[in-house]
Amino acid sequence: MAAQLPSSFSERMMDLLGTDYNQFADSYKETPNGGVRVNTLKISVEKLQALSTLELEPIPWCPTGFYTEDGARPGKHPHYHAGLYYIQEPSAMAPVELLDVQPGDRVLDLCAAPGGKSTQISAKLSGEGLLVTNDLHPERTKALAKNLELYGVRNGIVLNESPDHIAAAFPLYFDKILIDAPCSGEGMFRKDEDMVKQWDSGTPAKYAAMQRDILRSAATALAPGGTLVYSTCTFATEENEEIIAEFISEHPQFSVITVGGTGSFAPGFGELSGTARLWPHKVKGEGHFMAVLQHVGPKVSAEERDQAEVKLSAVTRNTNKKGTAHIKSANKPEARRGKEGKFSNKSAAGAERGRQGSGEEQALAAYGDFIKDQLGWEPKGYPIFFGDHLYISPLPKERLNGLKAIRPGWYVGHVRNGRFIPGHPMATALHSEESCRSVSLSSTSNEAISYLKGETLLISQERLSIKIGTTQKGYVLVCIDGYSAGWGKWQDGVLKNEYPAGWRWM
Numbered sequence: 001m002a003a004q005l006p007s008s009f010s011e012r013m014m015d016l017l018g019t020d021y022n023q024f025a026d027s028y029k030e031t032p033n034g035g036v037r038v039n040t041l042k043i044s045v046e047k048l049q050a051l052s053t054l055e056l057e058p059i060p061w062c063p064t065g066f067y068t069e070d071g072a073r074p075g076k077h078p079h080y081h082a083g084l085y086y087i088q089e090p091s092a093m094a095p096v097e098l099l100d101v102q103p104g105d106r107v108l109d110l111c112a113a114p115g116g117k118s119t120q121i122s123a124k125l126s127g128e129g130l131l132v133t134n135d136l137h138p139e140r141t142k143a144l145a146k147n148l149e150l151y152g153v154r155n156g157i158v159l160n161e162s163p164d165h166i167a168a169a170f171p172l173y174f175d176k177i178l179i180d181a182p183c184s185g186e187g188m189f190r191k192d193e194d195m196v197k198q199w200d201s202g203t204p205a206k207y208a209a210m211q212r213d214i215l216r217s218a219a220t221a222l223a224p225g226g227t228l229v230y231s232t233c234t235f236a237t238e239e240n241e242e243i244i245a246e247f248i249s250e251h252p253q254f255s256v257i258t259v260g261g262t263g264s265f266a267p268g269f270g271e272l273s274g275t276a277r278l279w280p281h282k283v284k285g286e287g288h289f290m291a292v293l294q295h296v297g298p299k300v301s302a303e304e305r306d307q308a309e310v311k312l313s314a315v316t317r318n319t320n321k322k323g324t325a326h327i328k329s330a331n332k333p334e335a336r337r338g339k340e341g342k343f344s345n346k347s348a349a350g351a352e353r354g355r356q357g358s359g360e361e362q363a364l365a366a367y368g369d370f371i372k373d374q375l376g377w378e379p380k381g382y383p384i385f386f387g388d389h390l391y392i393s394p395l396p397k398e399r400l401n402g403l404k405a406i407r408p409g410w411y412v413g414h415v416r417n418g419r420f421i422p423g424h425p426m427a428t429a430l431h432s433e434e435s436c437r438s439v440s441l442s443s444t445s446n447e448a449i450s451y452l453k454g455e456t457l458l459i460s461q462e463r464l465s466i467k468i469g470t471t472q473k474g475y476v477l478v479c480i481d482g483y484s485a486g487w488g489k490w491q492d493g494v495l496k497n498e499y500p501a502g503w504r505w506m
């Protein structure tokens, strides 16, 4: 690391670490470790290990994470463009492991951009349940949305909201919440010199105020019995143990689950020894802090919580003197809104169409034709239109009323002149066997890179995988080593490239 550590930072670290300080300071002479995390939404760890030319060394705290060797350029490989792995700092893979996400959970990632941890959560959800992923800063939500798309997430909603708005819209709603808090970033000094330049001795106190507010909002949105993981990439105790101690004293319904002192995790300081730290002089990774907070209330299933919300909203409506419902539609539980909109279910589709008017009805019909021909199966979820653009969402539209949704669900495409044009994110989330037409390009051939550069390819008819009863002409799912990367349009031996300009290989 070329930049000098600020002297007030070094003095504080000497006080904190005592005799360990010299070892800590020496770690700044070492090169930071690089890492990749396998995207198990698309490929298993074993298959990636067999396929990849990268030298992969396991990261102890993340079964899907691997150190990459010095000088490796994992971003310059077609596998990266097929979303097979996410490039992530090794310590940053730890918080989601501690959140213990299970398929079917409702998960909120409150401070999520650019999306490293959200993509990790999605992989653990395996397409079941819900991920609401959020960032306060509008510019940063663009990268967040793009990463969810690159990694093939179908059950994610991207918001650009303040945590208190989210808490008001989803009270007692989530099984798991991650707060990867904005922080003074001291743990990243070795990796990112800009963090050193932006730091002064007042920085931790400034962030502590934000962290306090974010934690309070998260406590409101967590369901009884739920789990909240709070993490930072900083060393300052005022952003770590002190914040957690204050939170627990204000919220006695939470307790700290002990992880510090187990495996690679060093204990937190003082009474908060159950919280965990990753130290750059003790593990191969940058500095991190994590606290696992458990709501002590009895666990209640999502369905029971929805039922309770229905009863509660009925009571509040009845006791409201003006006789009007004062729970905004954004708070209505799914149970009151019936089942998911389904194109094959005539009654549900009819109701949906009735609400949406004839333009959307026609657009849904065009979409229905497309998926019948291209997929032969129907994606699960609620259809949500933004103009001509269609999303398939894990939540009904009304659930998102009043919230700034950057992506209300899986973007499947748009309708132009009555025809459905599939979107790039639809392709990246499909497995080759889920598309009636596909072609696989080898990552070791020039073809894969030509495709990623946006070039037209010559592909003979024999190379297409076509399901019985499907015509050859039409949209083709283009895969790299068998894993989806985008669309092409095939006719008479020519594959017209549909890889979007903003995503191309440079």
Ligand SMILES: C[S@@+](CC[C@H](N)C(=O)[O-])C[C@H]1O[C@@H](n2cnc3c(N)ncnc32)[C@H](O)[C@@H]1O
Pocket (backbone or CB within 6 Å): 092, 110, 111, 112, 113, 114, 115, 116, 117, 118, 134, 135, 136, 137, 140, 161, 162, 163, 180, 181, 182, 183, 210, 214
């Ligand atoms: C440490 S970064 C998150 C990194 C991300 N979790 C990942 O793994 O890629 C913290 C994020 O919090 C966002 N942020 C800052 N203040 C916030 C707030 N009050 N509410 C929500 N997000 C906030 C920042 O824009 C930043 O993207």
